[in-house]
Amino acid sequence: MIFKENFSTQKGTIVCIHGNSSSLNVFNSLLNADIEHRVIAVDLPGHNNAATTELPTENLYDFYKSELIQFINALEDSIILIGNSLGGHLAVEIAPSINQLKGLVIMGTPPVKSPINFEEAFIPMEALNTFLQENPSGTAIKEAANVAVYNKTNAEAIVKDFNSCNPKIRALIAADIMGNKLSDEYTIFKTLPIKKYILKGMQDPTVNPNYLAQLQQECKTTCEIVEINQCGHYPSLEQPELFVQIIQNIAKTNF
Numbered sequence: 001m002i003f004k005e006n007f008s009t010q011k012g013t014i015v016c017i018h019g020n021s022s023s024l025n026v027f028n029s030l031l032n033a034d035i036e037h038r039v040i041a042v043d044l045p046g047h048n049n050a051a052t053t054e055l056p057t058e059n060l061y062d063f064y065k066s067e068l069i070q071f072i073n074a075l076e077d078s079i080i081l082i083g084n085s086l087g088g089h090l091a092v093e094i095a096p097s098i099n100q101l102k103g104l105v106i107m108g109t110p111p112v113k114s115p116i117n118f119e120e121a122f123i124p125m126e127a128l129n130t131f132l133q134e135n136p137s138g139t140a141i142k143e144a145a146n147v148a149v150y151n152k153t154n155a156e157a158i159v160k161d162f163n164s165c166n167p168k169i170r171a172l173i174a175a176d177i178m179g180n181k182l183s184d185e186y187t188i189f190k191t192l193p194i195k196k197y198i199l200k201g202m203q204d205p206t207v208n209p210n211y212l213a214q215l216q217q218e219c220k221t222t223c224e225i226v227e228i229n230q231c232g233h234y235p236s237l238e239q240p241e242l243f244v245q246i247i248q249n250i251a252k253t254n255f
Contacts, residue, residue, distance in 0.1 A: 001071045002048070005040040006031055012102070012255035013077045014247065016041040016236075017068065019085025019108065020131050020173055021165040023048035025157065026084060029240030030247055037251050042071065044087075046166040060172035061181050064090055069097045078102050078255055082247065084234060085109055086173065092185045095192055103254040104192065105247070107199035108233040110207045111185035111215065116177060121211050128206055132174040134167045150203040150232040157237060186215065189223075195254055196223045199246065201231035201238065 004024050014037055016027040024031075024041035025048070031039055044064055046055050056063045068090060072079060080103040083091030088109025095104055110121035130136045130144035145158035176182070189196060196219065198212055216223045226246055231238045 001045070001067055002043040003040050003071075004031055004043075005038060006033075006035070008036060008038045010036045010038070010255075011078060012037040012080070012251060013075055014039045014080045014082060014251060015072055015075075017081070017083040017087030017091055018042075018044065018047070019087050019234075021047070021162045021170060022084070022087075022158070022234075023161045023164065025161065026234055026237045027082075029236055029244055033244045033248075035244070035248055035251070037255060038077070040075075042068070046169040047164070048161065049164045055166070055168070056172075058172070058175065059181065060169070061090075061176040065094050069094050073097075073099050076100075080105065080247075080251060080254060082236075083107075083109060084236065089182065089185060092189050093183050095194075096188060101194055103195050103197070103250055104189075105197045105199060105250060106189075107235045108201065108204055108207060109198075110211050111189040112182055113186045114182065114184040115180045116182055121208055122206055123208055125205050131162075132170055132177070134171040147205055148233040149238055150201070150230050151238060154234065154238050158234070190215065190218050192222070194222070195250075197246075197250060198223065198225045199235045199243070200225055200227050201233060201235050202227055202229045203232050206233055 024043045027041040078100045081091040082105040085108040088106035092111050112121050127144045127147040130140045141162050145155035146152050216225050228235050228239050236243045
């Protein structure tokens with residue numbers, strides 16, 4: 001698996017997983033920060049011009065989970081997982097299989113139930129269906145990027161990552177979603193015996209905030225929602241300084 005990291009002698013590793021048609025570049029703010037712990041951001045196979053020779057023809061979701069579990073457990077260190085959008089769904093699903101997991105951070109991610117409860121967990125947004133289309137038009141890509149972020153100057157980075165992704169990835173992800181290949185993430189998240197954090201972009205157009213509030217209530221004291229204003233679907237990209245500060249505090253608390 002292709003990845004990028006900072007270097008630290010301090011124990012504890014923060015592993016970052018990007019979303020669909022995105023890349024590890026959305027975590028550059030954390031990779032470049034003066035932080036005490038090791039930070040690793042991965043490129044999921046098929047993203048960011050990464051080699052795609054080993055991509056499956058189906059069950060991409062299970063493939064990603066297997067690759068991530070093997071990679072992360074080989075680090076042999078205490079782990080905090082961070083996942084954005086698709087990366088958040090993957091982080092929730094692999095969490096029970098990660099050795100020495102100390103914390104979980106998700107953003108742009110409502111942990112879904114099984115079968116997938118789209119209408120409950122998400123806000124309907126036609127433009128964002130582009131992220132599940134194999135070959136959308138350039139106009140559709142730009143429109144989706146502009147909808148996804150609060151400050152439109154960040155849309156260019158979203159478009160660049162989108163265009164560097166193998167388009168077959170989107171078709172495979174859509175097939176897994178429509179085939180109900182996702183686990184009961186809601187129950188997994190709720191029952192994980194670790195500290196969990198939901199970073200909520202206040203202007204995220206995709207995630208139902210009432211759904212997140214209900215999940216937090218059921219988690220009782222193990223889940224905290226951190227609201228980030230002037231922020232859409234990509235907190236690490238849209239509010240980089242605040243994002244780094246939040247993650248530093250989480251690391252200090254849980255490592």
